Amino acid sequence: MTAMHFSETVTGGFFFLAPWLVFAPLTGLLINVIFGKRFNERTVGTIASLASGAAFVVSVLLAYSVSLNHGEVVRWRLAEWIHIGTLHLDWTFRIDSLSTTMMLVVSGVGTLIHIYAIGYMHEDVRFKHEEGRFNRFFIYLNLFIAAMMILVSGDSYMMLFVGWEGVGLCSFLLIGFWYEFDTLGRSSWANSNAAKKAFITNRVGDFGFLIAGFLMFWYLGSFQFDEVFAAVAAAPQEIIVAITIFMLIGVAGKSAQIPLYIWLPDAMAGPTPVSALIHAATMVTAGVYLITRSAPLYSSVPEAQYIVAMVGAITALFAATIAVGQYDIKKVLAYSTISQLGFMVAAVGMGAYVAGMFHLMTHAFFKALLFLSAGSVILGLERGHHAHAHHAAHDDHGKKKKEGKKKEEQHGHGDEDHGEVFDPGDMRNMGGLRKTMPVTFWLYIIGTLALAGIFPFAGFWSKDEILLDASLHYPAVYWLLTAAAFFTAFYMGRQIWMVFFGQARTDAAKHAEESPKVMTVPLMVLAVLSVVGGALNLPFEGFHNLGHWLGHTLGEVEGLPLNLQVAGISTALALIAILISWFLYGRNPLKTGQIDPLKKPLGFVFTGMENKWFVDEGYGVLIIKPFKWISQFLADVIDWRFWHDFVHETVILGAYNWISNSALNEYTDQKGIDAFANWLGTATQWISGLMRKVQNGFVRSYALSVLLGVVLILGYLIFK
Amino acid sequence: MIPVDYYVALSAVLFSIGALGVLIRRNPLIIFMSIELMLNAANLAFVAFGRSHEIQTGEPFFGGQIFVFFVIAVAAAEVAVGLALIVEIFKTKKNINIDELNSLKG
Amino acid sequence: MTSDLIVFLVLSLVAIATALGMLFSRNAVYSALFLVLNFVTVAVFYLLLGAPFIAMSQITVYAGAIMVLFLFVIMLLGVESISSPNALPWQRPLAAILSVILVVESVYLILSRAQPDMSIASPDASLNTMDSLREMAMSLFNNYLLPFEITSILLLVAMVGAIVLTKQEKGEQKS
Structure with a gap:
């Protein structure tokens, strides 16, 4: 870091710390990579959390410095990266109000999740009988923080892309963390397939991002943000539209929008802290950040803005309806995340960047809270299940248990002494947890209220701001989002009733145990943030703090006052939804094995929701099947039969055989070169046969030849 | 007055006779003697040239004679060794026909 | 004449x-x-x-x-005399022919380039033989001392060699 120097004027502050955003997590990572095997779990987790915490401290100091600097952009050049022709790329940190906001969210939520993960992974690795992987998990987490920091602090689209790919890699690694299991801990490649699905789907998005990047460089001549934005005015409108649309494909990939959202629900295969950190709070919001960062591009093309807003709004509603029909506690939250990301994308699409970023932040708080609480629920159930199973085994099958245990160890995992596989994530297996897990229950309630947008929780303010913006300019978007908000409240209510109220539907739920402090304390912090997070940007004169703050970067926007009509409608709808959900699920709690009460009245519609509207199956028929067929065709017919059998085996091999056997071997080599060489040998033999007669051993003949030589030389002298 | 060339010509004739003896005789002793004859022919030429040189310069000159002296000495040594070899060959093969000493061939 | x-x-x-x-x-x-x-x-x-x-x-x-x-x-x-048949019957005429050619060639070469002024007179009767001998001895032992000594070594070596070659090895059967 000796090569650090200023690229622009900087006045004071802590800007020199910028590189530590990346290097602090990397340091933690390296320590754990090198020494992790010798440390115990607590040390590993502490180091990783401290590394992430250091990044958070740096973020705070940077934000403070930006505010001291009146929001001026500071670009801190760390190293030269690529200099080719007119392409000048450096590793430069861009520190302004937008990037510091993202840094704070990423490192703040990230650190809390690191701490939570110490407790969570401690038990998770034990349920999976793979204690050795504890260290690896924190290495990946730290790597993710570093990559995310590169993403948000990059000063050019290419630097952003480096982080973009880095977080994609971490996502892949963490989804496939239990790569040899499925989500229930059975031996299977399901988790690894989920990881591949996420990675490949993101490749489709990255392809769009790259095309956008190429167009940008070709027509705007740079990757650097300021230079690109400066060149927008002079560039043709169609080009900007093309760039923004291709960029939207990238956003759809990373931020799980239609049509590329399908990877996110499967990504729940990763450990729950991963779902919280990467697939809810931070990484998936990278797309929203990208659009916000590219505000000057999008603002100049209203057509593209409209498309973005519609994509976001449709995604929001679509995912919300699917969430209604899900039974897995994490799947509900996953579709909820997609839906909420749709809100953010719609917001930034409409040009309401502040609203989008505001919702991004609050969502990071309450969705992380919800996911982590869900993780706590799952673990609680798992604990209950194990305690009960052991208890039962002791009582009934004292002998059998030993055998079972052996078997279990042989398989390395495999949970069960008794045949059926227990799914601790299935809400139908829960119920009545408010008594056994009171802390988690209250935390979950707070998260739910925030997500449902109930006054005065954080989600109310941020969602309301988006709806307000939509109601002013984009009525279609407004109605879509409002409907989505209704469904949001409904499925969250359904979840609460199913999980925490009623009677325990399984023995595991009956014996569920509360999580330890290391897990609940970070949750409490997040819960506080979920309650008061709305204060960041209250819709009252003088309270648009976030708007002012981001205004330094995005241009000053007028903060809208609270619109009682919009707020009233959304809140009323949310309350109605919760009431309906109580009517369906709370009034008559689900019994063990009872089908969902919505199934009857809604019929095939609910079947659609349950099965995610058959989108995966549709993709299977429309894309994967033809793709497989084409691959099969290419491999079988084109590659094997045509290229291999015909071109290689018949044409090339035949020609080669003919050339080598007939032309070269027989005629050139055997009849030409060999013959000549043989003739040479024969001739030499014949000549030497003649010559050896001279060497007959008779000394007199040798003398004669000497005399002959003398005679000849004298003759030469005479006739010279 | 005899031109020096007459001596040299005589020397050449004697030398040729010696060479012919080496070539046609099969008795190694006679071949040896022919070689001695050739040496003598060469000695004669040395002395004749030396004398011619002495007369032309008018100074006493002994180079030719001294060379002949050395040749005689070397010839004596050669004969001693050569005859010893012949005796040894005879003792081994009971014969000294030069044509039977042809094991050194290709 | x-x-x-x-x-x-x-x-x-x-x-x-x-x-x-x-x-x-x-x-x-x-x-x-x-x-x-x-x-x-x-x-x-x-x-x-x-x-x-x-x-x-x-x-x-x-x-x-x-x-x-x-x-x-x-x-x-x-x-x-050696009575065994000649192993190289063609050698004799060939050698004869070559020798004749050699004589002809050398004599021709020598006489064709003869220099008339280079003739040798018979030695004077008045020539003092002893003087000539003395001078030759002086020349031999002054100018040609090294070759003289080397010749002596050569003779010694030849003598030793002749003795070694013909010497009857101990225990070797007498022929």
Whole structure:
């Protein structure tokens, strides 16, 4: 870091710390990579959390410095990266109000999740009988923080892309963390397939991002943000539209929008802290950040803005309806995340960047809270299940248990002494947890209220701001989002009733145990943030703090006052939804094995929701099947039969055989070169046969030849 | 007055006779003697040239004679060794026909 | 035709005749005796060329010592003549032809480039032989001392070699 120097004027502050955003997590990572095997779990987790915490401290100091600097952009050049022709790329940190906001969210939520993960992974690795992987998990987490920091602090689209790919890699690694299991801990490649699905789907998005990047460089001549934005005015409108649309494909990939959202629900295969950190709070919001960062591009093309807003709004509603029909506690939250990301994308699409970023932040708080609480629920159930199973085994099958245990160890995992596989994530297996897990229950309630947008929780303010913006300019978007908000409240209510109220539907739920402090304390912090997070940007004169703050970067926007009509409608709808959900699920709690009460009245519609509207199956028929067929065709017919059998085996091999056997071997080599060489040998033999007669051993003949030589030389002298 | 060339010509004739003896005789002793004859022919030429040189310069000159002296000495040594070899060959093969000493061939 | 030339021609004829005699004698003893005559004739030539010391050396060393040694060996081995058939029948005529050509060529070369002024007179009767000898000795032991000494070593080595070659090894069966 000796090569650090200023690229622009900087006045004071802590800007020199910028590189530590990346290097602090990397340091933690390296320590754990090198020494992790010798440390115990607590040390590993502490180091990783401290590394992430250091990044958070740096973020705070940077934000403070930006505010001291009146929001001026500071670009801190760390190293030269690529200099080719007119392409000048450096590793430069861009520190302004937008990037510091993202840094704070990423490192703040990230650190809390690191701490939570110490407790969570401690038990998770034990349920999976793979204690050795504890260290690896924190290495990946730290790597993710570093990559995310590169993403948000990059000063050019290419630097952003480096982080973009880095977080994609971490996502892949963490989804496939239990790569040899499925989500229930059975031996299977399901988790690894989920990881591949996420990675490949993101490749489709990255392809769009790259095309956008190429167009940008070709027509705007740079990757650097300021230079690109400066060149927008002079560039043709169609080009900007093309760039923004291709960029939207990238956003759809990373931020799980239609049509590329399908990877996110499967990504729940990763450990729950991963779902919280990467697939809810931070990484998936990278797309929203990208659009916000590219505000000057999008603002100049209203057509593209409209498309973005519609994509976001449709995604929001679509995912919300699917969430209604899900039974897995994490799947509900996953579709909820997609839906909420749709809100953010719609917001930034409409040009309401502040609203989008505001919702991004609050969502990071309450969705992380919800996911982590869900993780706590799952673990609680798992604990209950194990305690009960052991208890039962002791009582009934004292002998059998030993055998079972052996078997279990042989398989390395495999949970069960008794045949059926227990799914601790299935809400139908829960119920009545408010008594056994009171802390988690209250935390979950707070998260739910925030997500449902109930006054005065954080989600109310941020969602309301988006709806307000939509109601002013984009009525279609407004109605879509409002409907989505209704469904949001409904499925969250359904979840609460199913999980925490009623009677325990399984023995595991009956014996569920509360999580330890290391897990609940970070949750409490997040819960506080979920309650008061709305204060960041209250819709009252003088309270648009976030708007002012981001205004330094995005241009000053007028903060809208609270619109009682919009707020009233959304809140009323949310309350109605919760009431309906109580009517369906709370009034008559689900019994063990009872089908969902919505199934009857809604019929095939609910079947659609349950099965995610058959989108995966549709993709299977429309894309994967033809793709497989084409691959099969290419491999079988084109590659094997045509290229291999015909071109290689018949044409090339035949020609080669003919050339080598007939032309070269027989005629050139055997009849030409060999013959000549043989003739040479024969001739030499014949000549030497003649010559050896001279060497007959008779000394007199040798003398004669000497005399002959003398005679000849004298003759030469005479006739010279 | 005899031109020096007459001596040299005589020397050449004697030398040729010696060479012919080496070539046609099969008795190694006679071949040896022919070689001695050739040496003598060469000695004669040395002395004749030396004398011619002495007369032309008018100074006493002994180079030719001294060379002949050395040749005689070397010839004596050669004969001693050569005859010893012949005796040894005879003792081994009971014969000294030069044509039977042809094991050194290709 | 001067007397010198007559003497020279006569002596030349004798030398050539004795050489041919040596060449064609069937008996090796006769060959040796012809060679002795030839050496004596050459010694006379040396005298004519004013080299009395060499002439004496020729007679004593060559005609005397060496030829006696030859005769001794011939008679010791009993190889006066060789009766086995000629292994190289074509060698004889070829060698003869080549030798004739050699004579013709060399004589032609020598005489065709003859320089008339380079003639040799017979030595003066007044010439003091002893003076000549003394001077030659001075030259030999001053200018040619090193070759002289080396020759002596050569003779020694030859003597040793001859003894080693003919020596009867101990325990070896007498033939």
